[in-house]
């Protein structure tokens with residue numbers, strides 16, 4: 001196995017949280033013209049979690065962050081930066097990362113920002129954290145992916161409302177540790193010219209502002225060309241994963257666990273096939289949570305770690321794809 005992979009970005013702790021309320025396929029059958037059979041065969045999703053009224057993106061992020069801090073044996077006062085990936089912020093301004101900072105009481109935090117990279121929000125956050133620890137080796141950076149996807153679902157649109165769920169995942173990234181789990185490498189890519197394939201909020205932004213008293217239409221919610229997104233997801237993630245493996249002198253056999261974005265089981269299967277990855281080494285939880293966008297791989301990583309599916313010395317590959325279009329591949333060593 002090719003080792004001696006150097007890094008200055010250490011993983012101090014992981015955490016995740018999904019809301020308690022379960023939305024099953026049979027419950028969706030009562031809302032739109034769909035069936036459990038269609039949803040399971042086309043997506044692999046059996047159920048997803050949905051927030052209760054009043055529970056926001058920062059609330060989910062708070063619980064996931066506290067769990068990551070606990071695993072890291074750190075206190076909110078140790079956090080120097082917060083980077084939060086989401087497409088469903090609490091409000092337009094301030095950033096949900098600032099709201100999270102206040103909820104955590106992380107008063108020594110220097111910078112708290114949101115990033116809008118769709119489902120790659122968490123992995124893009126890891127790339128920013130990697131840069132920040134280079135210039136600030138004492139940093140303890142809280143990277144979070146948190147989504148209340150249900151807030152942007154049109155529950156009259158069967159093409160999209162069956163696909164998504166709510167949840168949050170978090171990681172603490174620190175510099176200046178001698179050993180322990182670390183970020184080995186990250187590749188990121190953006191294809192803005194394909195942005196029209198997946199859009200949210202075609203009204204209510206500066207392009208088409210709301211006027212007082214105006215009624216929300218379906219344009220406020222998620223719009224997606226599912227078939228095209230599917231094709232670009234499989235091709236884009238496969239190419240990028242081969243590229244990061246090659247760059248680091250690795251083969252799929254060197255990776256102990258592959259954690260792809262949890263959007264659709266058929267995408268995961270097709271991707272594993274293109275990478276010659278046996279499905280036993282691919283982590284899947286899309287059947288339980290649906291697509292939780294920026295939270296997806298953060299939840300899966302933390303869940304897999306807590307379940308003992310990741311051991312010391314294992315190499316883990318994360319792969320994301322999202323609105324933008326955005327792509328990222330990440331190699332971690334535990």
Ligand code: ACO
Nearest residue numbers: 034038042119158159162226227229230263264321322323
């Ligand atoms: N229930 C029943 N029928 C449905 C449903 C539903 N929930 N949704 C769509 N259909 C119908 C369509 O209307 C269509 O009917 P028609 O043939 O009469 O027009 C038929 O099913 C087939 O539709 P397709 O779009 O071809 O179905 P496909 O097999 O491509 O599956 C899906 C659709 C699941 C959306 C798939 O394309 C997909 O997963 N795409 C990728 C989506 C994705 O991963 N998005 C997120 C990535 S980025 C991010 O996470 C932000």
